[in-house]
Each structure stands twice: as C-alpha cells, then as structure tokens.
Amino acid sequence: MKINLKKFGIILLLSSLIFGFLIRLFVILHFADFTGDQINDAYRTMGIWEGSLPTLGPGPAAWSAVSGQGIYLPPLYYYLLFPFTAFTPDLSSQAIATSVFTLLSIPLFSFTVYKLLKNINNDKRIFLSGLAGFWYSILFRNIVFSTGNSIAGNPVPIIFFFLCFILLYTYQLEAKLSPFVEILCWIAYGLVLAVLASLHFSTLFVMPAIFIVSVVFYIYREPKNRKRWFLAGLAILAAILALTPYWIGEISRNWINTQGIISLIINSSSKQGHSVTFLQRINLMARGYLDLGKEVYFIGNSWKSIAISIPFLLTVFVLGVIKFRGNKNIFNWLLFTWIVFLCAYSSTDLDKTYNPVFYKSLIYLAPIFFTIFSLAYLKVSNFSGKILITSLIFCITISMLINLKFHVNYVSGRSGMPRIANTSDLAYVLNQLPEESTLCHPFGYKNIRIYEYIDKYITQRGLQFSPKCKKNNYFIYRKYKSVGNFTMRPRKTLPEFLKKHNRDYTVFNLFKETQLCDIYRFVR
Numbered sequence: 001m002k003i004n005l006k007k008f009g010i011i012l013l014l015s016s017l018i019f020g021f022l023i024r025l026f027v028i029l030h031f032a033d034f035t036g037d038q039i040n041d042a043y044r045t046m047g048i049w050e051g052s053l054p055t056l057g058p059g060p061a062a063w064s065a066v067s068g069q070g071i072y073l074p075p076l077y078y079y080l081l082f083p084f085t086a087f088t089p090d091l092s093s094q095a096i097a098t099s100v101f102t103l104l105s106i107p108l109f110s111f112t113v114y115k116l117l118k119n120i121n122n123d124k125r126i127f128l129s130g131l132a133g134f135w136y137s138i139l140f141r142n143i144v145f146s147t148g149n150s151i152a153g154n155p156v157p158i159i160f161f162f163l164c165f166i167l168l169y170t171y172q173l174e175a176k177l178s179p180f181v182e183i184l185c186w187i188a189y190g191l192v193l194a195v196l197a198s199l200h201f202s203t204l205f206v207m208p209a210i211f212i213v214s215v216v217f218y219i220y221r222e223p224k225n226r227k228r229w230f231l232a233g234l235a236i237l238a239a240i241l242a243l244t245p246y247w248i249g250e251i252s253r254n255w256i257n258t259q260g261i262i263s264l265i266i267n268s269s270s271k272q273g274h275s276v277t278f279l280q281r282i283n284l285m286a287r288g289y290l291d292l293g294k295e296v297y298f299i300g301n302s303w304k305s306i307a308i309s310i311p312f313l314l315t316v317f318v319l320g321v322i323k324f325r326g327n328k329n330i331f332n333w334l335l336f337t338w339i340v341f342l343c344a345y346s347s348t349d350l351d352k353t354y355n356p357v358f359y360k361s362l363i364y365l366a367p368i369f370f371t372i373f374s375l376a377y378l379k380v381s382n383f384s385g386k387i388l389i390t391s392l393i394f395c396i397t398i399s400m401l402i403n404l405k406f407h408v409n410y411v412s413g414r415s416g417m418p419r420i421a422n423t424s425d426l427a428y429v430l431n432q433l434p435e436e437s438t439l440c441h442p443f444g445y446k447n448i449r450i451y452e453y454i455d456k457y458i459t460q461r462g463l464q465f466s467p468k469c470k471k472n473n474y475f476i477y478r479k480y481k482s483v484g485n486f487t488m489r490p491r492k493t494l495p496e497f498l499k500k501h502n503r504d505y506t507v508f509n510l511f512k513e514t515q516l517c518d519i520y521r522f523v524r
Helices: 005-029 036-046 076-086 092-116 122-138 158-174 179-199 201-221 226-242 244-252 256-267 278-290 292-297 303-323 328-345 357-363 366-377 383-414 423-430 449-459 494-500
Strands: 438-440 464-466 474-478 480-482 488-490 508-513 517-522
Touching: 005 092, 005 122, 005 383, 036 076, 036 092, 036 449, 076 092, 076 179, 076 244, 092 122, 092 158, 092 328, 092 366, 122 366, 122 383, 158 179, 158 201, 158 328, 158 357, 179 201, 179 226, 201 226, 201 328, 201 357, 226 244, 244 256, 278 292, 278 303, 278 328, 278 357, 292 303, 292 357, 292 366, 303 366, 303 383, 328 357, 328 366, 366 383, 383 488, 423 449, 423 474, 423 517
Parallel strands: 438 464, 438 474
Antiparallel strands: 474 517, 480 488, 508 517
C-alpha cells in the first residue's frame, strides 16, 4: 500500500501540536519544578503591578567573575511575562508565558523546514516538515529547559524568537514586499533582536553581531539604494527604543552594567584561569554540538547513549551540509549563526563556570535540521542511500522513544497521589498554618522563599519568615522529590534528613500531616 506522504506529514504536524499543547498544559497545572531564579523573576514581574518597573533583567551571569562584577540582562523578559500574570499570580504564570512561546515554535519550526526544503517533491516536503515538528515536540528537554529543570525561565522562548529572527530577515531578502509591509518587517526585526538580547547572555553576545552583519550585507547588495539605509536604520532604532527601560536604568546607574558586559566580552577568553588554547577551542566547539546527543536527543550518560548519539550527530552534520540543495539564504544564515555561536561558546573554559543545555539554545535544533536535510536529499535509488535513510529513521525512532520515556516518568511523578508537590499543593499546606505564624527552615532563607511568595500573592495569611528556627516556628517538610530520571522518590524521614546534616531532630514536633507535606513545630 502506497503511503500518502502529504497526509502523513499533516497528521504528524497536528499530532505535534496536540502533544505539545497537552504536555504544556499538564506542566502548568502541576507546576512543581523551579528554583530561586523563577522566584526572583516572579517577584520582579509582580512588582510591575505595584508600579516598580524593572530596568534590569535576570542575573547575575554565571560568568560575572570574569568581568569582576555582577552583570544582568536587559529587562524585556519581565515585560513578556507581565501580561500572563493577569491569569494568576501563581508562579505557574511564568510557565504559561514560556509554554505559549515554545508551543508556537513547533509550527514555526515546521514552516522554517518547509521553506528550506526546495527542489524536492511537495508531498515529501510536507512530510519532512511534519516529521521535524513532531520530533521537536517530542523532545523532553523542552519542558525541563531552564534552571531547576523548569519550563519557566528566560532562556525558554529563545528558539521561537530565533526562528522569527531568521525568517524575518531571509523573507526580506527574497520577497517583493509593499513599502508598508517592508517597514513593518524591519521594525519587527529590530524588536526581535531586542527580545533575544534580553533572554540570555548567549544571545546577548551573539545575536547583535549577527544583526550587524545582516544589516551590512543587506546594504552592501545595493549601497546606493537609500531605502535600504532607511529600513536598516529603522530596525536599529526599533531595537534601541525597545530597550528604553534598560537605558533609563543605566543612566541612573552610570552605565555600570553595560561596562560590565563589555568587560566580560573582552576578558572572557583572556582572564587567567578561564582562557583556552586553540585546540581547546576546537574541542569545545565540537562538544558544544555533539553533547546535544546525550543531553537532548538520546538522554543519558551511558555508553549506549554515547555510542548512538556521537556517530548519528556526526553523520547527519556531514550529510546535511554536503547534500543540501534547498533554500540557500535560510541555510547560510542558520549555518553562519551556529558557527558564530560556537566560536563564542568556546571562548572560555566552561568547565570552570556553568554549562547547562540552555546555553546552547541557538544550536538546539541543529541536529533535526541536519537530519531532515539528509533525508530530503539522499537518493533512495542506490543501496548506500537506502542504508543511510534506514539508519537515520532508526535513530530518530530511538530518540523519540527515549524522550517519551522521560515524559512518562515526569507525568507519573507529578500526577495522582502521592506526587511531587506543586505550587497549588504548597498553597494548601500554607493554609493549614495559624495566621501570622512564623515559617522557618533549618538550612536558611533560600529554602522558604517560595512560601513567602505564595503567602504574599496567593494565601495572604500574614505569615512571617525566618532563616533560623526559634521556639513555636513552623517548618514544612516535603515528602517526595524528583530524582535524576524525573521519577518520584520518597524523601528520608525528617529525623533521618536532619541527622544526615548533623542537626538536632528532637527540637521538632509534628504539628500536622498532609498527603504531600508534614508540618513541624520548633519546640525549643
């Protein structure tokens, strides 16, 4: 029976959207994964309702030691989050915002792939676009992308805005647009740059450079065309104006954050203890791409994961680059951005700073792009082509199955009863405390900030919070935690937990027990 590739591709795309929507809805309703970063972001975003307009974004950077001071991003991420806090003041409002952007990135990614794939049968083109979107939607890392394995966080929307950035520019290189649409596109191009520069330090360092090169290239094609100068200037002006809150803040701060960013750029590859040799840079560039295998596509550090991921990623890279016969404009700008990113990524010794997956947001989708290019332009008429295509399909299937397994682990550990406590569960527990009582934690203030936020904006019981436990203070102990494969595991009992950390457990008496948390009272 002959497979209708067009219908199959449409089914895959629709399935990717349905799966993407349902898994994100689950994460929002059972928002249980967050760290101090998300709590900081929540406070600053809710502060807008109180008239406190942020002039600095998330930070300080993990690389701040290289510049000698704490540096922060521009604040546009908080303004992106702000409208979604109208739905709920809960910490999950951040997950709503980032989920919307990541969900929209699925059809946008499929559309980008469709635009890239030229010179092949249209049915095959639709099928491969749908396959790309479906594979991307299945990636488990999408919902645990940020710090604390959270879907909430400033790096999460990068993929959506990066695809917008590439498409906006290449669209203007190729299409014949009316003057009004041209103006709108260039304004949008500048706005997207400003947003990207506000989402993470990797995009802050890389995307302005890409933007400058793109503008110079656009003007260079017709240097005497005044309209091109005007449109490029319009994009630059839009980016500058979009960052107005940051400029206002920097004027009052004597430009100290901007100076820190410049210092970081200059010193990142020369600072003692962080500098790297040429061979180290080559190694870091290769690792930056190849490590996506064990981190995203074939999750795991076992020899099996590495044995599949490294040959697969190398094969699709070589085949994808050599065999590509599609839209050269989009391909060249993607490849150029990835090369610039990897050069920046390898400029300092990341083993001495911090190197999570979201640092690689700009190349996150590169393996899917290369795989789809390989499938599109390999010839099935010869034996070697059939072997390669079969091998690639096998690896894609393995990747999807591994990622689906992690999705199952995640959902099973955060649904039903017992489960890992989410923000709604924590609000319920706070409501069990006497009004205006004091909540403490034996290991410091950072462990009770989530309760402080929930009480301020949700339960509003007038609770007090103390970094040290005193007589008649209360302590909340969660019964379950998430482990490395995202399954749920019962925590040690409180006496075992405190004894492990050389703390006196006899000073706590059980006040109230719930299904997910125990409330203790400090009796001395």
